[in-house]
Amino acid sequence: MALSDLSHAHKDRIEVERHATLGDNLNSPKRGPTLSTSTSSFEALDPHDPNLSHLASLMFSKTSSYLQGELNAVLEDYTLLEQMNCATIAKYADLRQITSSIGRSLDELNAKYLGLQPYLDQIDQIEDSVTKLEAAAYKLDAYSR
DSSP states (O other): OOOOHHHHHHHHHHHHHHHHHHHHOOOOOOOSOOSSSOOTTOOOOOOOOOHHHHHHHHHHHHHHHHHHHHHHHHHOOOOOOOEHHHHHHHHHHHHHHHHHHHHHHHHHHHHHHHHHHHHHHHHHHEEEEEEHHHHHHHHHHHHHO
């Protein structure tokens, strides 16, 4: 693009901005050559209504903001899920440690119970003997009266 073309394009851009600022009637789609401030490669190359161009740019800007907000919400959801997963992993690690400790304690108690079993059997035998002795004492007491 030649220097004179750039100068002409700059003048056209200033003219469009002046019309937009002054509030001229810009409802005509063929008002003259305009230069868009947008960097989109999808813009039409022929002149168009600056008001329409402004509204389209505004629409794309707001759509971009909306989509960015949606993506941020999804990102926050995934971040929260990640934090919840980390908390769950830590909780299950604690529960696994507690469970293994309980298992070891249960094994120790079972071993102690097996060690005490002969003594418990003796206690049961003594209880039976005491019951029989008590019954004999009642009979003897009843006989002596």
